Every structure is written in structure tokens, then in C-alpha cells.
Amino acid sequence: MSVPPPSASPAPSLPGWSFDAVERRALRMDRARTELQHGRPLALRAGPGQPGLLIAAVETLGAAGWSRWQSGRGALRLLLSAERLQALSQRGDAEAAHLPVPTELDLAGLQALAAVQARPDQAPGGAWGLDWPAERRRAFLASAQPADAAEQAALRLAKLGPLSPALLRLALPADTLDAAVADGLVEIAPQDIEAARGAPRALLRRLSDAHVPITAHEDCTLVLFRELHGETEHLALVVGQPDRSQPVPVRLHSSCFTGDLLGSLRCDCGDQLQGAIERLAEDGGVLLYLAQEGRGTGLASKLRAYRLQDTGLDTLDADRYLGFRADERDFQAAAAMLDALGIARIRLLTNNPAKIEALRAAGIDVVDRLPLVVPSNPHNARYLATKRDRAGHLRDDEQA
Ligand SMILES: Nc1nc2c(ncn2[C@@H]2O[C@H](COP(=O)(O)OP(=O)(O)OP(=O)(O)O)[C@@H](O)[C@H]2O)c(=O)[nH]1
Ligand SMILES: [Zn+2]
Numbered sequence: 001m002s003v004p005p006p007s008a009s010p011a012p013s014l015p016g017w018s019f020d021a022v023e024r025r026a027l028r029m030d031r032a033r034t035e036l037q038h039g040r041p042l043a044l045r046a047g048p049g050q051p052g053l054l055i056a057a058v059e060t061l062g063a064a065g066w067s068r069w070q071s072g073r074g075a076l077r078l079l080l081s082a083e084r085l086q087a088l089s090q091r092g093d094a095e096a097a098h099l100p101v102p103t104e105l106d107l108a109g110l111q112a113l114a115a116v117q118a119r120p121d122q123a124p125g126g127a128w129g130l131d132w133p134a135e136r137r138r139a140f141l142a143s144a145q146p147a148d149a150a151e152q153a154a155l156r157l158a159k160l161g162p163l164s165p166a167l168l169r170l171a172l173p174a175d176t177l178d179a180a181v182a183d184g185l186v187e188i189a190p191q192d193i194e195a196a197r198g199a200p201r202a203l204l205r206r207l208s209d210a211h212v213p214i215t216a217h218e219d220c221t222l223v224l225f226r227e228l229h230g231e232t233e234h235l236a237l238v239v240g241q242p243d244r245s246q247p248v249p250v251r252l253h254s255s256c257f258t259g260d261l262l263g264s265l266r267c268d269c270g271d272q273l274q275g276a277i278e279r280l281a282e283d284g285g286v287l288l289y290l291a292q293e294g295r296g297t298g299l300a301s302k303l304r305a306y307r308l309q310d311t312g313l314d315t316l317d318a319d320r321y322l323g324f325r326a327d328e329r330d331f332q333a334a335a336a337m338l339d340a341l342g343i344a345r346i347r348l349l350t351n352n353p354a355k356i357e358a359l360r361a362a363g364i365d366v367v368d369r370l371p372l373v374v375p376s377n378p379h380n381a382r383y384l385a386t387k388r389d390r391a392g393h394l395r396d397d398e399q400a
Pocket of ligand 1: 301351355
């Protein structure tokens with residue numbers, strides 16, 4: 001009697017364990033971001049069996065991480081954002097690029113080039129933080145090779161950290177990366193980072209809410225949203241019972257630990273937060289408290305930017321010195337929260353036209369702008385003037 005060959009039946013799957021393509025991608029993004037945050041290396045390549053790059057964030061590397069890169073000496077490159085290269089070269093047209101890491105450079109030198117020192121006081125030589133003579137600086141900049149699309153994506157991933165956009169970079173062949181990935185190295189494809197850019201609104205979960213009476217108004221509800229992948233949380237404070245048949249007064253407030261919690265005089269955030277809540281208490285409205293510290297650069301970078309401002313740079317030049325754009329925020333989450341709250345037409349309390357544009361682009365009908373005027377003080381006068389003169393903020397009498 002002949003025995004039938006064993007059928008190649010698929011392995012029984014664990015219920016709830018299979019991810020769809022979008023979830024897989026988000027999972028890879030989560031893991032990749034975590035690796036950079038922890039100073040660990042990450043493989044960046046189009047897929048298994050491909051050559052690619054080993055990258056790590058200079059900001060989180062530390063001495064132990066740095067010593068692991070020593071075997072790559074000679075081939076190591078430093079990937080920097082356009083803004084950081086503009087600060088180093090004093091040229092407004094510099095683009096993101098990677099440059100050779102000199103073999104004798106130590107970790108402190110690398111951190112200086114990447115502008116991630118704990119105390120980035122401006123050295124006499126400007127943005128470099130290294131006592132390199134002019135000729136050496138010129139030669140270093142001349143060896144820059146433009147960042148390709150994958151490398152640009154890597155810089156964006158670092159910013160999502162939120163980390164400084166400065167990465168170590170080592171090109172490796174396919175088999176080396178395959179072996180490292182089999183051994184636990186996390187890998188990410190540039191397409192994953194690209195796809196996360198316009199993350200769909202559904203990637204925000206409404207997790208909980210409660211009645212929270214506050215001094216300005218007793219009838220308030222706090223609603224907590226969490227990004228589906230990752231731990232970032234945004235809050236909505238619904239003040240009173242806004243009439244949704246009319247445009248609802250809304251304030252988008254980007255978190256500012258120093259201003260909101262400590263009453264820092266370096267910015268206007270604390271006063272804006274209180275002023276907005278008082279205004280919303282008049283007819284009801286919604287305050288969206290967005291996890292976007294330091295205009296999206298993170299609190300560590302904001303404190304570095306403050307040190308640079310103490311040496312004479314204004315808020316925008318300080319951010320550029322650190323490798324950031326004038327504003328690293330996006331307002332997708334804000335639009336998603338308004339959607340979830342059933343609010344489509346709003347009156348926005350702001351002096352920042354970019355917020356209006358961003359919400360409109362995300363499909364929110366911004367019917368008009370309500371100015372938000374707060375008094376200045378000797379510590380924030382320059383900051384407010386820079387926002388008005390260089391960042392396009394409106395004065396209270398201007399129309400958006
Ligand atoms: N990078 C950086 N961020 C800062 C600095 N000062 C304040 N911030 C951040 O700037 C953000 C201020 O946000 P908002 O008040 O919502 O926005 P805005 O762009 O000023 O616009 P409106 O207040 O709506 O007119 C907060 O995230 C602060 O942490 C600074 O010097 N550097
Ligand atoms: Zn602030």
C-alpha cells in the first residue's frame with residue numbers, strides 16, 4: 001500500500017499574531033526609532049539581500065557605542081542635515097550631505113561637528129566647536145557628498161526621535177548586513193520612513209477622557225489621544241459645551257515644559273496657554289495640547305538652543321546651528337483630534353499663519369483667526385520680535 005506524501009500544510013498561525021503590511025511598517029518604524037534613541041546601530045537598506053548602510057545617532061551614541069564603531073574607521077562618514085551644513089559653511093544653499101569622519105577625531109570632536117554637545121557654546125570659530133584652521137574646514141566641507149533619498153529619509157527618522165539630525169554612516173555589503181540582521185540588528189527601509197510621513201489620521205487612538213474642572217472654567221473635559229504606534233500622547237481640553245453648529249474656537253498649543261509648567265520668561269507659552277484657556281472659557285472651545293516640545297525638536301535640543309541664544313543667536317539661527325529647520329512641527333495629529341471630536345469648522349486662536357495653512361491642508365475649515373496677544377517681558381522680547389520679523393508671525397491687527 002502506498003503512503004501519500006505528507007502535504008505541505010502551512011504552520012498553524014497564532015491567533016492575533018499576524019500583522020498586515022501597514023502594521024509591519026509601523027512596527028519597523030517603532031523599532032528603528034527606539035534603536036536610534038538608545039544609541040544602537042540600525043541597518044538602512046531597501047530590503048534583505050541588499051547592500052546598505054549602518055547608521056547611528058551621534059546624540060545618543062555615548063562612549064560605549066562609539067567604541068563599537070572603531071572597526072569601521074577610515075570608512076566612517078558623518079551624515080548631516082542641510083541646516084547644519086549651512087551653519088558650518090555659512091552658505092545658505094548647502095544641502096544635506098555626508099562627510100568623512102577623520103580617523104583621529106574623538107567622540108567629543110564628533111559631537112562638536114554634529115552640534116550635540118551638552119553645552120554647545122559657540123566657539124570663537126563659530127558653529128564648529130573645533131579649533132580647526134580655516135584650510136582644514138574648507139577641505140572637510142569640500143569632501144561632502146550629497147545625501148541621497150535614503151540618507152535624507154534617515155535624517156527624518158532621527159528627527160522623529162526626536163533627536164538631532166546627525167548620524168554616523170557606514171556602507172556595508174549585503175552579506176555583512178544579512179548576518180548582522182540574523183543576529184538581531186534592526187533594519188529599516190527608506191520606503192518605511194517615507195510612508196510614515198503622511199501617516200493617515202487613523203493612526204491616533206482616543207484612549208480615555210474625564211471631567212476636569214479647572215480654575216478658568218468648571219465644565220471641562222480632558223481627552224487623551226495616543227499615537228497608535230509609539231508612546232506619544234496629545235491632549236484635547238474641551239472647555240464648556242462648544243456649539244458645533246458654529247465654527248468652534250480652537251487653540252493649538254505645542255508643549256513647552258519650561259513655559260507651561262515653570263512659567264519660563266524666555267518664551268510666551270505660559271501666558272499664551274492661560275490666555276487661550278480664558279478666551280475659550282468665554283463661549284466654549286477646544287485647546288489641543290500637542291506633544292511638540294521645542295517646535296518639534298524636543299526638549300534636549302531646545303535647551304541647547306537656549307544656550308546658543310545666550311551667546312547671541314536668535315531662536316531660528318540657534319535651531320539651524322543644531323541642524324533643524326525653522327519649524328519641525330506638523331499638525332496632522334491636531335487635524336485628527338478635531339476629526340475625532342466631530343469638529344470640522346473652527347476659529348483658530350493664533351498669530352502663526354503656518355498653523356492655519358497646515359490645518360486647511362489637512363481638510364479643516366479654518367473660518368477665521370482670533371489673535372492671541374500676550375505681554376512681552378525683557379527676557380522674551382527678542383524671541384517675540386524674531387517670530388514676527390523672521391518667522392512670519394502676524395501682529396494682532398493683521399489678517400491671515
Ligand atoms: N526650538 C525652539 N523652540 C522654542 C523656543 N522657544 C519656544 N519654543 C517652542 O515653541 C513652541 C511654541 O509653540 P506655539 O506657541 O504653539 O506656537 P507659535 O508658533 O508660537 O504660534 P502661536 O502661538 O499660535 O502664534 C513650543 O513647542 C515651545 O517649546 C526656542 O527658542 N527654540
Ligand atoms: Zn515656550
